[in-house]
Amino acid sequence: MNKRSIIPKQVTEYDLRLLRIFKAVVENGGFAAAESELGITRSTISVHMSNLESRMKLKLCLRGRGGFSLTEDGQAVYYASIELFDSLNDFSLLVNSLGSELSGELVILCADQLDAAKQLKLAKIIQIIHDSCPNLHLVLDGETIYNIEKLLLKDKAHIALFPGYQQTEGLCYQPIYSEPIYLCCSKQHEFFNQVDTFISEEKLSSVPAIHPGIDIDGSGREQLKKLNLLAKAYQFDTRKAMILSGRYIGYLPQSNIQQELNNGDMRIIQPSSLTYQFNLSLVYKVHPKEVNKVDLLKEAFAKVF
Numbered sequence: 176m177n178k179r180s181i182i183p184k185q186v187t188e189y190d191l192r193l194l195r196i197f198k199a200v201v202e203n204g205g206f207a208a209a210e211s212e213l214g215i216t217r218s219t220i221s222v223h224m225s226n227l228e229s230r231m232k233l234k235l236c237l238r239g240r241g242g243f244s245l246t247e248d249g250q251a252v253y254y255a256s257i258e259l260f261d262s263l264n265d266f267s268l269l270v271n272s273l274g275s276e277l278s279g280e281l282v283i284l285c286a287d288q289l290d291a292a293k294q295l296k297l298a299k300i301i302q303i304i305h306d307s308c309p310n311l312h313l314v315l316d317g318e319t320i321y322n323i324e325k326l327l328l329k330d331k332a333h334i335a336l337f338p339g340y341q342q343t344e345g346l347c348y349q350p351i352y353s354e355p356i357y358l359c360c361s362k363q364h365e366f367f368n369q370v371d372t373f374i375s376e377e378k379l380s381s382v383p384a385i386h387p388g389i390d391i392d393g394s395g396r397e398q399l400k401k402l403n404l405l406a407k408a409y410q411f412d413t414r415k416a417m418i419l420s421g422r423y424i425g426y427l428p429q430s431n432i433q434q435e436l437n438n439g440d441m442r443i444i445q446p447s448s449l450t451y452q453f454n455l456s457l458v459y460k461v462h463p464k465e466v467n468k469v470d471l472l473k474e475a476f477a478k479v480f
Contacts, residue, residue, distance in 0.1 A: 186259075193227040194256045196220060197235065201253050205243035265330075265464060278310040281468055284323045285315070286337035288412045290430040293352070296479045303475040311468075319409055320389055323458070330464045334472045339456030341390040348456040349473075351480040356395070356426045358449040361441050363421025371445045376401060379444075385414055385425030395451040398426070428453050 196213060203209040206217045206224075213220065228235050235249035245253060267279075281304065289297060297315075304311060318326070324343050326332040339348035360366045365382070366374055384402035388409035391399075406423055408414035411431045417423045418441065435441040457476050463469045 190230070193223055193230070194252075194259070196223045197227055198253065198256050198260070200224065200236070200243075201245065201249075206238065277308040277467055277471065279312065279465075280314050281308075281311045281472070282314045282316070282326075282332040282334075283472070284318050284326065284332050284335040286318065286320045286323060286335070287410050288317070288431075289336075290428070290433075292430060299479045300472075300475045303478065304471065308471065317410075327458065327460050330460065333459065333463065333465065333468050334476075335458045336455060337458060338389065338391070338454055339458065340392050340395075340454070345461055346458055347461050348458050350454055351457050351476060352455040354428050354430060354453055355450045356428050356453045357443040357446050358398070358424060359418055359427050359432060359441050359443055360424045361419045361421045361435075362439060363419075364424065366424065366444060367442055374444060379403075379424075383423050385417055385423050387414070387426065392451065392454070395426075398449060398451050401449075426451070 196209075199212050200206060200209045200220060203212060206220045209220060210217055224236070231252070233248045233252065234246050235252055236246060237244045301313065304313065320337050323332065323335045323337060324346060327335060328343075328345055336351075339350065342348050366378075379401055380403050382403060383405040384399075385406045385408050386399065386404040387395075388407045402424070406417060406425075408417055408425070411427060414425050415427060415432060415435075418425050418427070419435070424444065429436070429443070432441050436443070457473070457480075459469050459473070
């Protein structure tokens with residue numbers, strides 16, 4: 176006769192607590208590594224894990240000299256716990272969206288640092304949001320485009336700012352800003368004091384250059400073909416640091432380097448020909464779970480940009 180789990184059909188708060196501990200242990204790779212996240216000792220974690228295994232009548236993990244690992248049942252329970260906690264979070268989001276006044280988190284993500292002008296525009300957007308919905312908890316953060324797309328699709332973020340050159344199914348891309356990008360070098364680079372007419376295509380292809388790390392439009396790809404791409408930098412700030420080293424040339428928007436241009440620390444190379452457009456898009460999920468929050472953001476961005 177098969178043993179049955181003693182966890183009741185109606186999952187209790189205690190079961191949820193044990194599953195949260197189990198999930199943290201798995202994601203940290205063991206008992207010791209999970210101590211700081213959970214704020215309890217290794218021995219206490221061990222007791223909780225034993226209680227969970229007893230209640231489920233399943234062996235969930237192996238621990239010993241070989242390190243921490245999940246059993247086949249443990250893997251199944253871990254993936255089921257992810258779905259369970261995602262469902263609980265979705266329920267909370269739904270309830271929050273039903274109230275007359277929006278509350279909870281409002282997450283805005285950016286793939287690049289914003290220049291001074293865009294920071295001022297974002298500040299106006301924040302004013303609009305705060306004045307209309309003061310109970311919202313604003314979260315502004317930076318991430319890679321790949322991670323931002325995943326977070327938007329999973330409803331872990333509401334809206335984002337990044338170039339919409341390569342569009343992902345399920346997301347909507349609304350262009351809000353466009354500016355030219357130019358090839359730059361710093362005053363420590365050999366090109367800095369050379370006249371543009373003496374910087375030939377052969378010379379351009381002979382020095383190390385930086386790839387932006389993401390897909391860009393056709394004209395941008397044609398420009399990159401002229402360069403000796405030996406480095407990669409996804410964000411404008413990291414790319415600028417590499418250019419300022421004097422060891423690389425790379426493409427940046429003028430708004431991002433205006434201070435360095437004014438100070439004589441950087442220059443633009445052949446601005447009439449070595450340039451392409453940087454198009455910034457407002458990106459959001461086509462069918463988001465928290466429609467009201469996304470609509471609020473879209474209206475605020477439309478007013479400011």
